Amino acid sequence: MSFYRYLSTTVKSSSGNFQPPILSGVVKQLSKFSSQNELIEYSQRPIEYIYPNNMIEACSPQNSTPIDLIKTASDLRDQLLVRLAHCLYSFQSIPFLPAANPTLLSLHERYLKSFENLARFSKIETINDEEKFHEFINRFFIQNNDVIGLLSTGCNEAQKYFKSYKVLKDFLDNVLHKRLSMRLLTEHYLELHKQQKTNQINSDWRGAISMKFSPAKVAQQCINDVSSICFETYTVVPHIELENNIHEPVPFFPNIVEYILRELLKNSMRAVVEYNKISFGKMQNVKKYFDDNRDKPLCKVVISSDPVDEVFTIAIRDEGGGINASYDEIFRYMFTGNVTEADEANKEETEEIGILSDFQERMVQS
Ligand SMILES: Nc1ncnc2c1ncn2[C@@H]1O[C@H](COP(=O)(O)OP(=O)(O)OP(=O)(O)O)[C@@H](O)[C@H]1O
Ligand SMILES: [Mg+2]
Known part of the structure; x- marks a missing residue:
């Protein structure tokens, strides 16, 4: 089964179109930044695409050369430095006012610090170096769990200060593309490290890529999770039907699909x-409607593959x-339902806003 092409497309597009940055602005603003020479160097390097089919082949048990963690770590260090430098360039390219937004500024500073710390790992040559690098990457991965939320908050707060929507879009496209590829590469390395160190090499996984990924299983798991949060929030849950037309597993990154x-x-x-x-007013009536219509799905998930x-x-x-x-x-970006204006009309619906934000908060926490 050849889903490899699809995987490649996904990761290629996640890396975005490379535009060689012009760095004079960056350099001026970072005169106190101790790794500025490295920053210039790395931000002028093009992003090297990493294709999932190569990632799979590199750690296949049939491969004559086993995974070299030291080399993998060393390559990852380089790939992250280039991507971080490109992200920093994007932060440096936005106008002064949005750049001064406290949330965006803190993210910018965080990326600068990560770049500086990563640049200090001069060479990864021994098992010991690799262990230290692994600890660093583990922290980097966890620390950056909240990037999407921060970007969303910062850009929401600062959106009126961007000169045009295009400036905002270019900024978010670039940062999100680099962030996604950093995330995939980092997760892949962390999994490879874990699998090698614990001798858990099995045919179901190649690093972070599941070779037996079942879209239906993941979909069912997500339906269960979101249903229970929906119930906690609204006390009602619409029945969701799952129609699965793929019966063979496919190789894929499960976390992305789940998200x-x-x-x-x-x-x-x-x-x-x-x-x-x-339509029904009270939640009790909504519940009754959902119960009476369990055979008629109000929400349906359909999983399919194309003929080839x-x-x-x-x-x-x-x-x-x-x-x-x-x-x-x-x-x-920033499109959202206009719930607030309509809801100002009456008190009962104001409570609804509370429920809505509560639902969003629970989803973020879960
Ligand atoms: N299935 C849907 N049916 C009706 N409206 C929808 C649906 N999906 C999205 N929308 C509308 O599109 C808007 C944007 O959705 P999006 O997921 O991008 O942001 P959000 O749900 O408002 O916020 P967040 O996902 O960050 O909690 C929603 O606020 C909602 O008004
Ligand atoms: Mg949403």
């Missing part, structure tokens, strides 16, 4: 509950009233 599915299911469940709350097995698709359809916005608007 996206949870976000989409969260949107669907929220829409279905909120929409029916408007090049891609798989996970589609989510719901009866939550749809989105009253154009295609272009929906895919703009």
Whole structure:
């Protein structure tokens, strides 16, 4: 089965189109930054694409050369330095006012510090060096769990200070692409390290890539998680039907799919509950409607693959009233449902805002 092409497309697009940066602005602002020469050097280097099929082949048990953790660590150090330098360039390229936003500034400083610390790992040549590097990468991975939330908060707060939407979009596209590829590469290395050190090399995993990834299993797990959070928040849960048309496992990065599915299911469940709350008024009536209609799915997840097995698709359809916005608007950063204005109208609906933000908060925590 050849899903490799799809995997390659995913990672290639996550690296974005490389634009060689012009660094004079960066250099001026970073005169006190001790690794500025390295920063200039790395930010002028193009991003080297890493293809998942190569990642899989490199750690296949059939491969005559076993994984060399020292070399893998050393390569990762280089790849992260280039990507961090490109991210820093993006931060340096935004106008002064958004750049001064405290949330964006703290993220910028965090990336600078990471770059500086990483640049200090001059060479990884021994097992000991690799162990130290592994500890560093582990911290780096955990520390950056909140990047998406911080970017979202910072850009929301500062969006009116960006000169145009294009400036905001270019900034977010660049940082998110680099961040995604750093995340995948880091996670892959951490898994390889764990598998080698604990001798847990098995045919189901190649680093962070699951060779037996089952979209249906992950979808069901996400449905269960989001359903229980929906219940805690609203006391009702719409029934979600899962239609699975892929019966063979595929190689994939499970965490990415899980992240996206949870976000989409969260949107669907929220829409279905909120929409029916408007129609039925009380939550008890919504519950009765959901119970009476268990055979008629208000939300459906369909998993399929194309005839030549090049891609798989996970589609989510719901009866939550749809989105009253154009295609272009929906895919703009910062697009969100305009719940607040409508809800100012009456007190009961103001409580709804509380429920809504509570739902979002629980999702973030989970
Ligand atoms: N399935 C859906 N049905 C109806 N409206 C939807 C659906 N999915 C998204 N929307 C609308 O699109 C808006 C944007 O969704 P998006 O997931 O990007 O952000 P959000 O849900 O508002 O915030 P967050 O995902 O960060 O909690 C939502 O606020 C909602 O109004
Ligand atoms: Mg959402």
